[in-house]
Amino acid sequence: MHVRPFFSLLTPHRHTRPPRGYAGPLGYFLLAILNALAPVAAPAQTQMFQRLSYPVVQNGKTLEYPFAGGLNAPQFSDADLNNDQIPDLVIFDRAGDVILTFLNEGTPKESSYRFAPEYACNFPPLTDYMLLRDYNNDGAADIFCASLDLSTQEVQVFKGYYENQALNFSPFLFTYPGCSSCDRRWLYYPSAIPGFWNNLFIADTDIPAVDDIDGDGDLDILTFDGAAGGHMWYAKNMSVERGFGPDSLQFVVNDRCWGLFYESGLVACENNLSPGLDSCASPFSSPGSADDRGGNKRHPGSTVMTYDQDGDGDKEVVLGDISFNCLNMMTNGGAPALAWMTAQDVAFPSYDTRGHHYFSRRFLPRPE
Numbered sequence: 001m002h003v004r005p006f007f008s009l010l011t012p013h014r015h016t017r018p019p020r021g022y023a024g025p026l027g028y029f030l031l032a033i034l035n036a037l038a039p040v041a042a043p044a045q046t047q048m049f050q051r052l053s054y055p056v057v058q059n060g061k062t063l064e065y066p067f068a069g070g071l072n073a074p075q076f077s078d079a080d081l082n083n084d085q086i087p088d089l090v091i092f093d094r095a096g097d098v099i100l101t102f103l104n105e106g107t108p109k110e111s112s113y114r115f116a117p118e119y120a121c122n123f124p125p126l127t128d129y130m131l132l133r134d135y136n137n138d139g140a141a142d143i144f145c146a147s148l149d150l151s152t153q154e155v156q157v158f159k160g161y162y163e164n165q166a167l168n169f170s171p172f173l174f175t176y177p178g179c180s181s182c183d184r185r186w187l188y189y190p191s192a193i194p195g196f197w198n199n200l201f202i203a204d205t206d207i208p209a210v211d212d213i214d215g216d217g218d219l220d221i222l223t224f225d226g227a228a229g230g231h232m233w234y235a236k237n238m239s240v241e242r243g244f245g246p247d248s249l250q251f252v253v254n255d256r257c258w259g260l261f262y263e264s265g266l267v268a269c270e271n272n273l274s275p276g277l278d279s280c281a282s283p284f285s286s287p288g289s290a291d292d293r294g295g296n297k298r299h300p301g302s303t304v305m306t307y308d309q310d311g312d313g314d315k316e317v318v319l320g321d322i323s324f325n326c327l328n329m330m331t332n333g334g335a336p337a338l339a340w341m342t343a344q345d346v347a348f349p350s351y352d353t354r355g356h357h358y359f360s361r362r363f364l365p366r367p368e
């Protein structure tokens with residue numbers, strides 16, 4: 001930055017007409033003050049600013065993070081941001097594609113977060129969804145996210161690593177033997193036609209589940225059919241089966257009706273379940289469930305989250321839908337290798353109705 005010497009600004013010019021940009025005596029005075037306040041020796045890009053805060057009280061309550069920016073459609077993940085082996089908090093707000101980072105300074109049994117925005121700048125640009133998972137178990141969280149390419153709806157992965165005790169990321173590059181046209185940044189799976197590959201298409205309004213569905217140690221993906229069908233696709237990671245442990249990401253899609261259920265999107269948070277292990281529920285499985293929006297098409301806008309609610313080794317699934325203010329939790333009556341949803345809680349969690357739940361804000365109580 002060029003800085004004019006203070007004394008030169010106080011020197012009057014000998015023009016009969018003010019030159020272009022002439023500020024007049026008052027302008028010179030203001031410029032002189034600004035000039036005196038400006039750093040003379042250090043260039044602008046090396047200036048360090050200290051974040052200031054100030055107590056903010058609303059309705060008699062002091063706000064914990066008054067200048068963090070607020071949340072509109074947040075997605076929560078944990079990750080060790082500073083490599084101290086204590087999980088910290090990362091929030092991705094899809095409204096504005098904002099990353100918020102908080103360091104956990106609490107005790108082992110009680111979290112206490114400090115807003116630490118300096119870690120957010122280490123994240124790549126993100127859009128639609130962000131899931132932090134440690135696919136290779138090295139302690140550095142990795143990112144599963146939507147591609148930034150506006151013309152596609154691909155899945156992309158960033159591999160986490162530590163630099164100066166701060167979590168950083170680099171693009172993960174997939175391997176596609178024999179495919180010269182495949183973009184190695186994006187997730188493809190082998191086509192039924194030998195030698196061809198398909199991209200795993202996920203609607204930008206959906207959030208998939210990235211979890212070890214079959215319990216073999218590597219991370220798999222569950223998502224609704226990208227062509228807007230109501231069946232769930234299971235992208236199985238073959239890393240362990242092929243001898244790479246959890247270190248690789250090699251997906252196949254052999255199951256296009258995971259859990260054997262169908263999400264019609266017509267009745268609030270109610271899905272069609274299969275009567276047996278040998279059949280996949282259809283849009284017409286139950287009276288009144290026929291989808292009148294054409295064939296077996298559903299509209300996109302679903303969130304998927306898996307976890308083992310009953311501790312029997314297979315994954316239950318919680319679905320959110322953009323059309324309804326409710327969640328559906330389905331119980332897996334099958335096994336890790338063959339999921340079969342046999343019961344559903346259409347007002348999850350029906351055992352605790354103190355909170356209201358909304359699309360993309362799963363498990364976040366509605367602000368009163």
Ligand SMILES: [Ca+2]
Pocket residue numbers: 079080081082083084085086087088104
């Ligand atoms: Ca930490």
Ligand SMILES: [Ca+2]
Pocket residue numbers: 133134135136137138139140141142159160
């Ligand atoms: Ca990792």
Ligand SMILES: [Ca+2]
Pocket residue numbers: 211212213214215216217218219220237
């Ligand atoms: Ca797995």
Ligand SMILES: [Ca+2]
Pocket residue numbers: 307308309310311312313314315316332
């Ligand atoms: Ca289970």
